Amino acid sequence: MTIEIKAPTFPESVADGTVATWHKQPGEAVSRDELLVDIETDKVVLEIVAPADGAISEIIKAEGDTVLSDELIGHFEEGAGAVPTPEAEPAAATEPAASAEIKLSPAARKMVEENNLKGVAIVATGKGGLVTKEDVVKHLSNATPAAPAATAAAPAPIMEMDAGDKIEKRVPMTRLRKRIAERLLEATSTTAMLTTFNEVNMEPVMTLRKQYKDLFEKTHNGVRLGFMGFFVKAACEALKRYPAVNASIDGDDIVYHGYQDIGVAVSSDKGLVVPVLRDVENMGLATVEDTIRSYGSRARDGKLGLEEMQGGTFTITNGGVFGSLLSTPILNPPQTAILGMHKIQDRPMAVNGEVKILPMMYLALSYDHRLIDGKEAVQFLVCIKELLEDPARILLEI
Template sequence: MTTDIKAPTFPESVADGTIATWHKQPGEAVSRDELIVDIETDKVVLEIVAPSDGTISEIVRGEGETVLSDELIGRFEAGAIAATAVADASPAIVEAVTAISDIKTSPAARKLIDENKLIADNIKASGKGGLITKEDVVSHISNVPVEVPSAPAPEAAAIVEVDAGERIEKRVPMTRLRKRIAERLLEATQSTAMLTTFNEVDMGPVMELRKQYKDLFEKTHNGVRLGFMGFFVKAACEALKRYPAVNASLDGSDVVYHGYQDIGVAVSSDKGLVVPVLRDADTMGLATVEDTIRDYGTRARAGKLTLEEMQGGTFTITNGGVFGSLLSTPILNPPQTAILGMHKIQERPMAVNGEVKILPMMYLALSYDHRLIDGKEAVQFLVTIKDLLEDPARILLEI
C-alpha cells in the first residue's frame, strides 16, 4: 500500500519550511517510527517518521526545497521490503524481528539502536507505557563494556603538501533558524527605541538558602535540583505584576497589557538561540520552574522542542553568566518590550554599613523599549528584582 508523505501542519506564525535532510533514499528499507526526513522551519527542526515498516518509493521534494503546510514531499510503500526481507531470513532472525516489533521505542531511540546494532530486549525502558527513550539507549551504551580491538600495525602517515601561506576558507549556507535569528535581532535594533539600565545584586542570601535546602529540595521533588533560575523567574513574575508596562507588548499603535506572566527563557543550542516559554510562570512552584527549564535545555540541544513551546511569551530572561559573561546588553525579543540579562556571580569588595566586605555579586541588565516604558519604571522594576533576590522571603510573602 502506498502512503503519501506530507509536510506537517505549520502554525500560523510559520509560513513554510525547508527540506533539511532525507535520511532514507528510494528503495531503502525503513522500520516503523524510524526517522526518514527533517524539515527545518524558522524556529525548530521537525522530524517525520515512517508510519510502518516498508520503503521509500519516491522523493517528490528534494533537500533544500521549500515546502508549505501539508504539502506532498514523498511517497512510502508499506510492508513490501520488510516482508521480503523477513521471508528470506532464517527462523532465528524472524523471531528477533517479531520480538523487536512488539517493543515501543521513540524515533531517536530506534535510530541509536540501529546505528549501534543493539538488541532492544536488553534495554531497560523508563518511558510511559514501557517506551524506550533516547536516554535509555544512551545509558545502556554507557554501561556496556567496550571491546577494544588490537591496534593494527602503524602505517606511514599520508603526507599532504600545502603551499606556504595558503589560507583555507569554507563557505556554507546559513540555516533557516540562523537567518530568522538574524532577522529578528536586526528588527529589534531598528524598530525599537531600545535602552538598557543596569544594577547589581548580592547573591549571598539566595546562595545561602540554596546551600541550606538543596539536598532536602532534591529529595522532596524527585531529583529536581534547586538552581538560581527559579528564583529569578519568581522574582520577575512578582515585579511584572507591580509594573504591567514591562509585561506588555506593542501591536502597531496599540499597547497589549497581559494579565498573565509567560516567561521566555533563552536557551543556547548548536543550531542557535531558542526561547521556550514557561506558561503561567506565576502559578508555578520553584520545583516546577527548575524541572521545566532543565527539560527545555535538554530538548533544545537535541532539537526536540516543539513550535508550540516557543510561541508567545510576555517577558524574557537570558543568562549569559553560564558562559562567563560579566556584563552585557541583551537585545529585545519583539513584540515583547523588555528582557532581563543575568551574568556571572563574582566576588567583589563592597561597602556594607561603613565596612568593606567580600560579597558574591551579579550584574543585572534590563533592556527595554523606551517607546512604552519610561526610565523610572525600568529602574524601579530592576530594583524590585534586586530587593526580592537579596531577601528571598519577600518572594513568598509578595511584599
C-alpha cells in the same frame, strides 16, 4: 501499500519550512518510527519518522526545497525492503558512470546542477548504483584544475577551499539562523531600545540554596534547585507590580497582559531558541526548575515543539553560564523588555562601612523606551534586586 509523506502542520505564525536533510534514500529499508527527514522552520527543526516498516519509494521535495504546511514531500511503501542490487552492479559501482545515466540522491542532484556536472562521469558508491552527495564532493575535490574554472560562477558547494596558506569554509546559513538574524535586526531598527544596569548580592540565594538543595531534590522527585527558578519567580512578582514591562505594542495600541508568560533563552547547536513558561504566577519553584531543565534538554536534542515557543510576555537570558560578566541583551519583539543575567563573581563591596567579599552579579534590563520610561525600568530592576537579596519576599509577595 503506498503512504504519503507530508510536511508537518505549521502554526499560523510559520508560513513554510525547508527540507533540511533526508536521512533515508529511496529503496533503503527503514523501521517504524525511524527518522526519515528533517524539516527546518524559522523557529525549530521538525522530524518526520517512518509510519511503518518499509522503504521510501519516491522523494518529491529535495533537500533545500521550500515546503508548505501538510504539503506532499514523498511516498512511502509499507512492507517494502531495500531495493535488490543486480549481480553486475557491484562491479559497476567501482567504475565511473555518466551522472545522467545513473540514479542521483536529491542532495547529489542539486550539487550536480550547481556545478554543471551533467553528463560527467562520477563514481557511484550508494546502494544500487546511487550517486550520493559524498560522491559528488569527492569528485569535485579530485577534479583537474581546469574543471573549477568552468564552474567558477556557480554557487559554491559546502567544502573547504585552499586559499594559499589559509583555509576557508563556505556553509549556507540555516533557516533558523537567518530568522534569528532578521529578528535581531528588526529589534534594533524598530524599537527605541535602551539598557539599564544594576547589581545583586547573590549570597542570600546561594545560602538558601545550599541549605535546602538536598531536601528540595528529595521532596520534589529529583528536581534540582538552581538559580533560574529564583530569577523567574522574582521577575514574575516584579511584572505584577510594573505591568508596562509585561505589555507589548501592537501598532498604535498598547496590550497589557493579565498573565506572566516568561520565555527563557536556551542555546542549542542550531541557534538560540526561547521556549515559554506559561502562567508563571501559578507555578511553584520546583515546577519552574523542572520545566526549564526539560526545555534545555529538548532544545539540545532538537525536540522542542513550535507551540512551546509561541507567545511570551517577557524574556530572561543567562549569558553567565558562558562566563559573560556584562552584556546588553536585545529585545524579543513584540515584547518590550528582556532581563539579562551574568556571571556570579566575588568582588569587594562596602557593607555598613566595612569591605566584604561578596558573590555579585550584574543585571541588565533592555527595554523599549517608546512604552517604558527610564524611571519605571529602573524601579523594575531594583524590585528584582530586592527580591533576590531577600528571597523570603518572593514567597510572601511583599
